[in-house]
Amino acid sequence: MSKVFITSALPYANGPCHLGHLRSTYIPADIYARYNRMKGRDVLFVCATDEHGTPIAVRAEQEGKQPIEVAGRYYEMIKKDLDACSISLDNFSRTTDPKHYEISQNFFLKLYEKGYIYEKIIKQPYCKKCSRFLPDRYVEGKCPNCGGEARGDHCETCGRHLEPTQIIEPTCLICKTTPEIRESKQYFFELSKFQEELNEWIQSNDQLPPNVKNYALQWLKEGLKDWILTRDMEWGIPVPLEDAEGKIIYVWGEAFLGYISSAAQWSEKTGKPWEDYWNDKAVHFIGKDIIYHHSIFWPALLMAYGCKLPYTIIAGEYLSLEGMKMSTSKNWVIWASDFLETFDSDTLRYYLIANAPLTRDTDFSWEDFQRRVNDELADVLGNFLHRTFTFTTRFFEGKIPEPLDFDEYDKEFESKIKALPGIVGSYIENFKFREGLIEITKLAKYGNKYFNDKEPWKTVKTTKQTAANCLYLSNQLAKAMAVTLIPYMPVKTLEIFKTLNINSDINWDNAADFIAAGHELGEANPIFLKVEDDVIKNEKEELYKNLKDVETMKDEISIDDFAAMDLRVGKVVGAENVKKSDNLLKLMVDIGEKQIQVVAGVAKKYSPEEVLNKTVIVLVNLPPAKLFGIKSEGMLLATDNNMSLLTVEDADIGEKIK
Ligand SMILES: [Zn+2]
Numbered sequence: 001m002s003k004v005f006i007t008s009a010l011p012y013a014n015g016p017c018h019l020g021h022l023r024s025t026y027i028p029a030d031i032y033a034r035y036n037r038m039k040g041r042d043v044l045f046v047c048a049t050d051e052h053g054t055p056i057a058v059r060a061e062q063e064g065k066q067p068i069e070v071a072g073r074y075y076e077m078i079k080k081d082l083d084a085c086s087i088s089l090d091n092f093s094r095t096t097d098p099k100h101y102e103i104s105q106n107f108f109l110k111l112y113e114k115g116y117i118y119e120k121i122i123k124q125p126y127c128k129k130c131s132r133f134l135p136d137r138y139v140e141g142k143c144p145n146c147g148g149e150a151r152g153d154h155c156e157t158c159g160r161h162l163e164p165t166q167i168i169e170p171t172c173l174i175c176k177t178t179p180e181i182r183e184s185k186q187y188f189f190e191l192s193k194f195q196e197e198l199n200e201w202i203q204s205n206d207q208l209p210p211n212v213k214n215y216a217l218q219w220l221k222e223g224l225k226d227w228i229l230t231r232d233m234e235w236g237i238p239v240p241l242e243d244a245e246g247k248i249i250y251v252w253g254e255a256f257l258g259y260i261s262s263a264a265q266w267s268e269k270t271g272k273p274w275e276d277y278w279n280d281k282a283v284h285f286i287g288k289d290i291i292y293h294h295s296i297f298w299p300a301l302l303m304a305y306g307c308k309l310p311y312t313i314i315a316g317e318y319l320s321l322e323g324m325k326m327s328t329s330k331n332w333v334i335w336a337s338d339f340l341e342t343f344d345s346d347t348l349r350y351y352l353i354a355n356a357p358l359t360r361d362t363d364f365s366w367e368d369f370q371r372r373v374n375d376e377l378a379d380v381l382g383n384f385l386h387r388t389f390t391f392t393t394r395f396f397e398g399k400i401p402e403p404l405d406f407d408e409y410d411k412e413f414e415s416k417i418k419a420l421p422g423i424v425g426s427y428i429e430n431f432k433f434r435e436g437l438i439e440i441t442k443l444a445k446y447g448n449k450y451f452n453d454k455e456p457w458k459t460v461k462t463t464k465q466t467a468a469n470c471l472y473l474s475n476q477l478a479k480a481m482a483v484t485l486i487p488y489m490p491v492k493t494l495e496i497f498k499t500l501n502i503n504s505d506i507n508w509d510n511a512a513d514f515i516a517a518g519h520e521l522g523e524a525n526p527i528f529l530k531v532e533d534d535v536i537k538n539e540k541e542e543l544y545k546n547l548k549d550v551e552t553m554k555d556e557i558s559i560d561d562f563a564a565m566d567l568r569v570g571k572v573v574g575a576e577n578v579k580k581s582d583n584l585l586k587l588m589v590d591i592g593e594k595q596i597q598v599v600a601g602v603a604k605k606y607s608p609e610e611v612l613n614k615t616v617i618v619l620v621n622l623p624p625a626k627l628f629g630i631k632s633e634g635m636l637l638a639t640d641n642n643m644s645l646l647t648v649e650d651a652d653i654g655e656k657i658k
């Protein structure tokens with residue numbers, strides 16, 4: 001039996017799961033795992049919480065707790081969230097597990113012995129008051145490139161990667177004093193040595209999706225530098241060498257091995273060797289923010305160790321929320337557990353997959369969620385199933401009628417049903433989960449049309465065989481749909497099987513085997529219900545109520561987006577206060593070809609009268625956003641963080657700015 005090793009990116013144990021995590025990583029991985037099991041393949045699907053690194057250490061210090069307590073708390077929460085979303089992991093472990101320490105230290109040693117790890121003295125910020133080095137987030141200050149807020153190894157404003165010693169006016173995060181620069185011995189991984197080999201692997205690997213391939217090739221073109229693999233801090237896996245006291249393995253030098261240690265833990269429980277799965281076919285599901293780590297760093301580590309490389313890496317792109325980038329610090333986020341208080345997990349799984357292909361950024365909005373649930377799940381899938389089951393119950397005593405003498409239309413419908421599992425399966429096989437799902441709803445739509453055209457409510461009284469053929473085939477589609485929907489909606493489909501009165505344990509390739517005529521159905525209940533307007537209204541109010549710093553939300557534009565920015569000169573032609581907020585103004589801005597509505601967080605600085613007639617610069621190609629329910633179609637540029645508007649003179653309205 002062929003084997004598949006499936007992983008989803010390790011969630012970092014300093015917060016629960018939100019919709020973005022589920023969309024980019026866990027739901028796609030789970031669909032793939034469930035599909036493969038149904039294909040009769042032997043699947044090992046593992047994950048673990050990533051529990052080292054400075055964010056957890058800092059949080060623990062701030063809470064006056066041990067890092068392990070913080071990580072343990074979130075491990076439990078994340079596990080609960082993943083279970084609640086039916087993520088069918090075979091093992092979910094932690095990177096603080098002793099097994100993981102053992103595997104990581106052995107891995108490090110092997111690379112060291114093979115000569116891929118070398119020592120080097122480097123300069124690091126050191127806090128005298130706290131008597132320690134300040135790795136990563138422990139040092140704060142200003143970015144040398146843009147003057148923005150720099151935290152440890154990266155700038156919050158321009159998004160650039162920084163060396164901690166480059167930071168201007170640095171302070172210790174814990175005691176706020178100025179650190180000094182000291183020398184420290186660290187261990188480096190010879191990543192640069194793998195330039196050629198990686199290039200060859202990426203170029204020749206036809207399985208890698210374009211988003212992963214393109215990013216990786218770009219980095220390879222820029223040339224790889226050696227990676228620092230250790231830190232001076234307490235929280236982490238100790239470097240397993242003599243005279244390396246006080247040093248730990250950098251979190252990215254061991255987190256990947258969480259896939260392996262989780263699998264090894266599973267092997268201990270089951271007695272089955274995980275290596276067989278890895279060597280057959282290993283598939284990683286990740287979010288796009290860690291493509292670099294998985295396409296460059298991880299394969300290089302594996303090459304250095306002498307291990308088979310993964311079959312492919314599937315990277316889910318970002319999910320924004322109501323048109324704005326998600327931000328956990330600003331509470332602009334929907335937590336899985338909150339969502340599941342009102343809706344079931346399958347509805348969420350459906351929406352997040354149907355919404356957009358995995359390889360594209362997309363947006364969660366409450367209205368779009370309601371629309372898809374109502375129009376697609378309830379009106380198309382739900383309606384088809386419900387009318388099929390209730391008609392069979394009403395006119396054929398709840399038994400699948402005997403078919404006879406199919407006409408051309410019946411035959412066409414029959415062949416479409418037979419073809420469904422193959423079509424959907426080949427999409428899932430190629431990680432095109434949305435396309436597979438669309439095929440199912442498309443056929444349900446066709447089924448509804450067929451049902452309408454056949455008018456069984458009339459023909460049952462005239463040419464009863466027409467109605468019998470219609471219901472015979474409709475029940476067969478209900479079954480084929482139920483089977484092919486299992487990977488997408490593992491809970492809801494059970495209800496369909498209950499009504500069909502058959503076992504849900506069906507192999508994918510038998511999805512379209514027809515149920516025999518005369519088979520008796522169970523009770524028919526509506527399966528997909530509509531979402532009411534007031535439910536959506538409540539959810540939206542709740543979301544906006546929790547949002548902190550609403551006026552700064554749109555500041556977060558990443559460096560990648562600058563090239564694509566469309567800036568125009570505009571004139572403010574209307575301005576009023578937003579009632580619910582003391583920070584926001586609702587503006588109408590003339591940008592030449594049209595007027596757009598912009599919500600701007602400038603009310604603390606300007607009255608509506610003061611902004612009126614100002615010539616401003618507007619970013620016009622943002623995804624549509626809403627603030628307090630008010631549509632905002634652009635963003636005004638400010639000169640500083642205090643929201644002083646950037647105004648221009650001698651410019652034509654509508655002029656493009658480069
Ligand atoms: Zn910067």
Ligand SMILES: [Zn+2]
Pocket residue numbers: 127128129130131172173174175176177
């Ligand atoms: Zn300090």
